[in-house]
Amino acid sequence: xxxxxxxxxxxxxxxxxxxxxxxxxxxxxxxxxxxxxxxxxxxxxxxxxxxxxxxxxxxxxxxxxxxxxxxxxxxxxxxxxxxxxxxxxxxxxxxxxxxxxxxxxxxxxxxxxxxxxxxxxxxxxxxxxxxxxxxxxxxxxxxxxxxxxxxxxxxxxxxxxxxxxxxxxxxxxxxxxxxxxxxxxxxxxxxxxxxxxxxxxxxxxxxxxxxxxxxxxxxxxxxxxxxxxxxxxxxxxxxxxxxxxxxxxxxxxxxxxxxxxxxxxxxxxxxxxxxxxxxxxxxxxxxxxxxxxxxxxxxxxxxxxxxxxxxxxxxxxxxxxxxxxxxxxxxxxxxxxxxxxxxxxxxxxxxxxxxxxxxxxxxxxxxxxxxxxxxxxxxxxxxxxxxxxxxxxxxxxxxxxxx
Numbered sequence: 346x347x348x349x350x351x352x353x354x355x356x357x358x359x360x361x362x363x364x365x366x367x368x369x370x371x372x373x374x375x376x377x378x379x380x381x382x383x384x385x386x387x388x389x390x391x392x393x394x395x396x397x398x399x400x401x402x403x404x405x406x407x408x409x410x411x412x413x414x415x416x417x418x419x420x421x422x423x424x425x426x427x428x429x430x431x432x433x434x435x436x437x438x439x440x441x442x443x444x445x446x447x448x449x450x451x452x453x454x455x456x457x458x459x460x461x462x463x464x465x466x467x468x469x470x471x472x473x474x475x476x477x478x479x480x481x482x483x484x485x486x487x488x489x490x491x492x493x494x495x496x497x498x499x500x501x502x503x504x505x506x507x508x509x510x511x512x513x514x515x516x517x518x519x520x521x522x523x524x525x526x527x528x529x530x531x532x533x534x535x536x537x538x539x540x541x542x543x544x545x546x547x548x549x550x551x552x553x554x555x556x557x558x559x560x561x562x563x564x565x566x567x568x569x570x571x572x573x574x575x576x577x578x579x580x581x582x583x584x585x586x587x588x589x590x591x592x593x594x595x596x597x598x599x600x601x602x603x604x605x606x607x608x609x610x611x612x613x614x615x616x617x618x619x620x621x622x623x624x625x626x627x628x629x630x631x632x633x634x635x636x637x638x639x640x641x642x643x644x645x646x647x648x649x650x651x652x653x654x655x656x657x658x659x660x661x662x663x664x665x666x667x668x669x670x671x672x673x674x675x676x677x678x679x680x681x682x683x684x685x686x687x688x689x690x691x692x693x694x695x696x697x698x699x700x701x702x703x704x705x706x707x708x709x710x711x712x713x714x715x716x717x718x719x720x721x722x723x724x725x726x727x728x729x730x731x732x733x734x735x736x737x738x739x740x741x742x743x744x745x746x747x748x
Contacts, residue, residue, distance in 0.1 A: 369420035376413035379406045380437045381695075381743025385723070387732035392591055392710040394720050397733025405437040407490045407726065408685075408695050408745045410503065412443075412451055421457075428466070429455040444581050451506065463515045469508050472578075473524035474543035474560035474601065475500060476514070481554060481605035481617040486647045486657035487681045490726025491699040491739060494641045494661045495677040496587035497725040499603050499621035500560065504580040504725065507541045520550040528577035530565050539565025539575040552609040562599040569597035569628025588722040588731035589663075589677065590625065592708025592715065593637050597628030613649040618642075632712025635668040645681075655685040665707065675705040675719035691747045696740070699723045703735040 383404045387397035405411050414432035421427060432451040434443030444450030454468030479485075482501035483492045489502030497504065507528040514524040523546045530539025545558030562584075565573030572583035572594065586594055600623070607617035623639045643661030650656050663677040679701040686694045701721040709715035721737035722728060731737070 370418070372415060372417035374413070374415055375748065377406075377409050377411055377745065377747050378437050379408050379411050379743060379745040381405075381407040381741045383407065383697075383726075383739065383741035383743075385727060385730065385732075386736070386738040387721075387734055388727075388730045389733040391586070391588065391729050391731060393733060394717055395733050400730070403438040404490070404726065404741065404743075405439075406434070407697065407741055407743050408488050408693075410443075410451070410489075411435050411437040414449075414452070418458075423459075424461060425457060425459045427455070428458050428464075447581075450581075451503075454510075454512075456512075460516055463513060466510075466512050468510065469506055470510050470512060470526075471503070472500075472505065472507055472510070472528075472541065472543040472560050473512060473514065473526040473545045474558040474603070475503075475505060476512075477522065477524055477545035477547040478556045478558050478603055478605045478619075480547075481556060481607040481619060483617070483619065483643055483645050483659050483661065483681070484725075485617065486645055486655065486685075487659045487683050487699075487724075488697060488726075489724065491697040491724045491741070492645075492659055492681045492683065493725035494619075494621070494643055495663050495679055495701060495724075496589035496722055496728065497585050498589060498623045498639050498663065499619070499641055500585070500601055501603075501605075501619065501621075502725045505562075505578055505584045506580065507578045509577055510541070517549075520548050522547045522549075530563070530575045530577050532565055532575050535567075537563055538567060539563055539573055539577055541578045553606075554608075555604070555606040557604045559600070559602045561601075564595075564597050564628070566630070567628075569631035570595050585728075587728045588720045589639070589675070589707065591710055592669075592712050593625035593633055594710075595627075595631040595633070595712065596625040597631060598626045600624045600626060615647050616644060617647070618644045633669045633708060634713055637668050637708075638666040640664055640666075643679075653687045655683075655687075657681075657683045665705070669708060669713050671706045671708070671716055673705045675703065675707040677704075677719070677721070678702050679723065681724075693745050694743070695745065696742045698738075698740045700738045701732075701736070 456466030458464040512526040528541040543560030547556040565575035603621035645659040659681040703719040722731035
């Protein structure tokens with residue numbers, strides 16, 4: 346009898362010890378499934394400025410990229426936690442994987458966080474520049490596919506992910522948060538080739554927010570040229586290649602400096618704004634010889650017209666500098682509208698409309714000497730399917746479910 350009571354006491358003690366440990370750990374499975382029917386007024390292949398045809402097609406991940414992932418934490422005591430995130434993208438229209446040979450191509454990182462000392466993570470992840478500036482990005486309400494600034498020049502959409510990254514983000518102090526990141530390319534004999542680094546600071550106080558940052562992406566190909574496989578920032582190849590940047594793909598480095606901000610007037614009305622200076626810097630082996638600079642400014646007005654209805658309108662203007670023999674530099678104006686209806690907390694219906702007008706000249710695929718008319722490419726969702734003319738109109742309707 347005593348033996349039976351003793352065993353029971355041991356089991357109760359073990360259960361008591363085990364319960365708090367289990368409660369202090371968590372793993373969450375989450376995801377998004379997003380599909381749409383979209384129309385664009387003109388579609389041709391990247392590098393061409395002729396033969397454009399209108400197109401109606403099914404596009405996945407227009408409001409938010411379709412994905413599934415795991416994220417979790419373990420309490421280590423003293424306020425410190427281990428954290429991790431693994432995230433995979435997929436095409437809801439075809440079931441295909443977003444990134445070939447990269448199961449968790451969207452994010453894959455692990456780290457430590459403490460409310461006093463901040464957060465430190467390592468792996469494939471977003472740069473500090475994107476993380477702190479993106480809350481005021483046009484993509485928040487206009488989406489990246491339709492609403493990112495032309496060609497996503499300023500890296501405000503999610504395609505710019507960096508391998509081998511170390512990221513530190515400070516705790517919030519007096520409204521300020523600071524962050525820095527560095528990505529190792531692992532090129533023998535060089536710590537610079539192929540690396541990515543960035544830094545940013547964000548200020549948030551009541552209804553007003555402001556962020557500023559800088560990031561630099563280095564080509565792992567020495568002296569510039571075809572984007573090297575060891576380049577840390579990639580999206581199944583060089584990120585952000587569009588009709589706008591096609592002639593500058595052989596840059597030795599890309600550099601971005603940007604400021605974003607926002608103000609909330611009421612619970613139903615807010616505005617956000619952004620400005621960026623983007624430089625494509627040539628090397629000795631680049632197909633263009635003078636740094637090309639793109640300046641972009643934009644604003645988005647968001648109105649929660651009804652408890653279940655969100656509306657937004659945006660405008661952006663991009664201008665390139667006169668360089669590489671171009672005297673009539675390219676200009677891009679983009680107008681966006683979005684409408685979102687919440688069927689529930691997890692499911693919504695949406696509609697998007699965008700128009701872009703291009704003017705001036707830019708470089709064609711072969712770089713310097715190949716001066717062509719600038720053509721339109723709406724947002725970030727039509728990079729490989731730009732217009733063959735200076736104008737492009739796109740519209741889409743879709744459904745999104747979050748789990």
